[in-house]
Amino acid sequence: MPFTQFTSFDFDDIKVQIKNFLRSNSNFDGFDFEGSNFSVLIDTLAYNTYINAFNANLVANEAYLDSAIVRENVVSLARNIGYVPRSRKAAVATIKLDDIDLGTTNDNTTKFLKLRAGLVCIGSVENTTFRFSLPEDITSSRIVDIGGNSFAQFDDEISIFEGTYLTRTYLVDASIDQRYIIDSPDIDTSTLRVYVGAQGETSLGRKYSQVDNILSLSKTSEIYLGQEVQDEKFEILFGDGLFGKALENGQRIIATYIVTEGKDGNGPSEFDFQGTFSKDDGTFFTPSDTVTITTVSNATDGADVENVSSIKYFAPRLYSAQYRAVTPRDYEAIIGNIFPRTESVSVVGGEELDPPQFGKVQISIKPKNGTFVSDFDKTIIKNKLKNFAVAGIDNEIVDLKILYIEIDTNVYYNPAQIASSLDLKSDIMTALNLYSNNVEINKFGGRFKYSKLSQLIDRVNDGITSNITRVKIRRDLKALLNQFAQYELCFGNRFHINPAGYNIKSTGFTLSGTTGTVFLTDVPNKDSAGNLDGSNKGTISVVTRNEKDQQIVVIKEAGGVDYLKGEILLNTINISSTAADNNLIEVQAFPESNDVVGLKDLFVKFDVSNSSINMLKDVIASGEDVSGVVFTRDYYTSSYSNGVLERK
């Protein structure tokens, strides 16, 4: 028998193959017994084969970005296509310093006060303290004289970075193959400052700036590139005299950086000043009074080093984007790189908008720790995007629109197989919560798959016999209180039309000039015979209820609904308050298809907390009811929506 099977990687399989081979090709026959000498030889041979197979497999896997697992290899492969993984990000807080008393004004009064780089504050949150540092010196805006005393004023808000400020000095020795590696794996590379000067120079030297590609570099550009090397450490690479200025023998390099705790540093809102000042002559200055700090924003945006799966996802995309933002995929890769907190990005070309807006690109970003990107971050992203964007294209960063999916599920269970229906309900809730975190749903362009969810519920326990699940879609309308405003809500999914109405429901709100809580409801357009007219449109009305629970129309034509496009338009109204918190009006509809898609800039989110789970006994399965009469009478569930006015 030829020895032709090469597919087995398992030790036992290899051993069986060798034995089979020997059985047909040798005179020996004691190898089937573990104690035999031959068995010892076969074990050694199989082990050797196994190790070789394992090594070959490992080497082949680690040679490609798609299959590599070891971080060092993934980083190295990504480096080949010009991708530098994101380092840890220090949590950043913004503070303002009150005026610093410099004492009596005289000839020796300093012309400016400098807040020195290094430790500046201790921030605390939940009994934990963090150090906050400055990567660079900050100079006061002015010195003012108030009543004979001088005060230093810092006008601008100061961004402070969570972490410890460190300095590392290297001496250039051209005789050896020198590498400039920063020892700590926990640095935030955005806080890295590199200065090159002559040995013994009193000042820091010339500041070199970090670049991420060699485009538009000359031989005199004072730049450095960075790359991640072993153990998540960061290496600084200087120019070679062609692309970027080369280092000279004996020069001194000073690298200053902040070593951070990453995302653990998020949260501190109270800060104690621990920084140091220096005067115009370079001497230290200690304020006589306590330095008062006002917190402008809490420490946020701290993040861990980019993980392997993210590197594998973004490296090829950034490479294919080639430092220009043209296609939506380019934007996705570039935004992920310039704004590390990005969880998901949706980019819609203006030509796809309704009405089309040529030359415009609409970008929505879902950040990792929240829902909205601050205006400050939007400006930064837009500015950074300018380096990549094609001329004539206007980038607009719009706020995220969340399309919530809620379910009403009626779960039938066999009481004979279930210990407690409450426990079962909690198990279903856990399973749904797990499913709601699925990346397939929580993203732009995500799709909620009804059959998967229905199956998931059935599989939670063998005692579940079936489920009837209704799907609702919801959007939250942020009301501008006491202002006349028009509102438009796009659901991006076709609505189911019940000719009787009640397709659109809302939580309560009040209108200026009227009393009582009102709700939104819809009336589909009908022909003279009272049937749907086929226009797939309808009228939105504002209604209320009187004390006898009768519906009273407040505004008959408050807007329109397009059931086909999944769009609700509200004409000018003045909302004075809302029943839901945060000035929100929750507006729900029933989708025509149970599979819900996140269209364009809609971010699909499965909202388990607003979903309801109703446990029902399956009396047929348990044997209590053999004819189905009791089931039909007491445990019947409709698969369609109810006719209630109000969203509950």
Added chain:
Amino acid sequence: MAIQRKSRSFKDISFSFSPHPVTKDLPVLINERAIVRSVRNLVETIPTERFFNPLLGTDIRDSLFENFSRSTVTIIEDQIRNTLDIFEPRVNNVNVQVTARPNDNNLDVLVFFNIKGTDLPPQNFSFMLEPTR
């Protein structure tokens, strides 16, 4: 009349690897010699020594570090018997004799067994358990 079953022959390689003076063939172990060698290998293998088969072998060398008593003898006997029961299906009637030599710091172990399906007399082999240093 009961059916007489004859065992097939067994042929194993010898680890001496010294070639036959005339034929230059590698030496082979046949039948009872192959089985005795196998039993010896099993008894003298320390668990975890074999790749991917950590339970194969006996821990009897560890007994040298125990105070000698009747229970030590029982442990050694049990271990050898169990190992042969599991890993050597060609033998049965395993018997173990342990003689302690406390003054010499060693144990004499004699293992007897029958080879299944043969007319051969009971086989045995002995070895001495002693500290190597």
